[in-house]
Amino acid sequence: MSRNADGRTRVRLNRSRVLETAVALADTLGIDALSMRRLAQELDVVPMALYKHVADKEDLLDGMVEVLIREIDPPAPGADWRNAIRQRVLSARQALQRHAWARQAIESRARPTPAVLEYQDSFAGIFLAGGFTPDLAHHVMHALGGRMWGFTQELFDGSAAPAAEAPPALTPEAQAAMFAQMQELYPNIVTVATAAQHDDGSVVAHGCDDQFEFEFALDLLLDGFERLHRQGWSSAQVRKQHDPAR
Amino acid sequence: MSRNADGRTRVRLNRSRVLETAVALADTLGIDALSMRRLAQELDVVPMALYKHVADKEDLLDGMVEVLIREIDPPAPGADWRNAIRQRVLSARQALQRHAWARQAIESRARPTPAVLEYQDSFAGIFLAGGFTPDLAHHVMHALGGRMWGFTQELFDGSAAPAAEAPPALTPEAQAAMFAQMQELYPNIVTVATAAQHDDGSVVAHGCDDQFEFEFALDLLLDGFERLHRQGWSSAQVRKQHDPAR
């Protein structure tokens, strides 16, 4: 067994040690700062040593995603489809929040690993067991999309002013000036972004509640799924309607 | 004015030429292969010359997204909110399909540029003009999320077998074997993935119709929005219901 600089014997490397260290490192440093070299250093090993345990960086990322999937609660056995889906998604969401890198990692993966397929299979299974036709289950899973993983579809963070990051603290005057400018340039965004507080009756700006937004969209979709399910929706009739010649 | 190797005078570089060439290059080579060096080469210029026109690679990507946004149709003036949103989203989707790199580029952007804010502002404006309360408009935009850009939330491509890319063509036997294995390991996915064809009555596997899936999810959401809008939904009552103490 090899020894480190202190001459103490060192635990052997193995795939899960590599993956778990990578996960921990990505948690603290962010996915961009996770390099093979940095990871090797963390494991007190030369970079190339990692390649005995992962094929390449792609494989490392795949493995990290698998670690994450294992943290997601298994489907609740007795629940009806709606609660089963809801629980699973919200559990996935929690796992994703523990690992901020995960969203990017999952989305950048080119091909699904067995673990990913298994995860998606369980969703399909829940819908089918709930009496969904394969047809409806298919479309419904597409509609769920990233939300299956608990992704919030960011991309609209009304509370984020443009380029207001580098300066750690803004003077109240500067803030007010920026707000005024925002209001001028993007009046609707400002209206909408500050809406949540108004309706609450609260005064302070507290940003928006990601969890609430996530569940809002999720339940909107689940409501829609339920309605279609009840009324025996089928894609054939919709297609016919849109394209009667066929 | 400088001359190139042939001694012919060369058109001067400028920001839009840089951005448009970058877009074209990303279209053909993919975003991963788009490097400052490769882009410079395409423009017949030394890499560092680009930095007189874009601040850094981040700025380049921001600029490319702006080029893309300009390709999206402006909001239809006379339309009701639902059609206005639908049209805009579907137009965005078309732009995104012309530029496969765009999704990743948009999602990786840390802070919204003015063009992005303006785009989102127009969505907020459509909802508000349609009589949505700022509160509802806020949540609804979150629910729309990436679909505002026409993103399909891939992540579940039932037709993609794992690691079936490198070999360009599989023998029918190999395909059959793989299918059998898929069926064993992921029975629900197979059921659901092959559903669309069954219901169509067609026999050949044609993958699934992305456009259909996209509109399915979009309309599901729009239906939900409409319902909430009609019944005067407000986040205050929902929150109270969940958390009556407050």
Added chain:
DNA sequence: GCGTGAGGCGTACGCTGTACACTTGTCACG
């Protein structure tokens, strides 16, 4: 005609992933 400033050039640095050949450590078996 000449100064000036923007635009393009060249060099260099530190970082990345990883190919390839090498040594070392560990364990099964004679």
Added chain:
DNA sequence: CGTGACAAGTGTACAGCGTACGCCTCACGC
């Protein structure tokens, strides 16, 4: 206990990346 084989870890090297910094040079206003 000795040994051979195989797995694990090392070292060197390469091509590519983004970009800091200093220099040159060319078009243009005076």
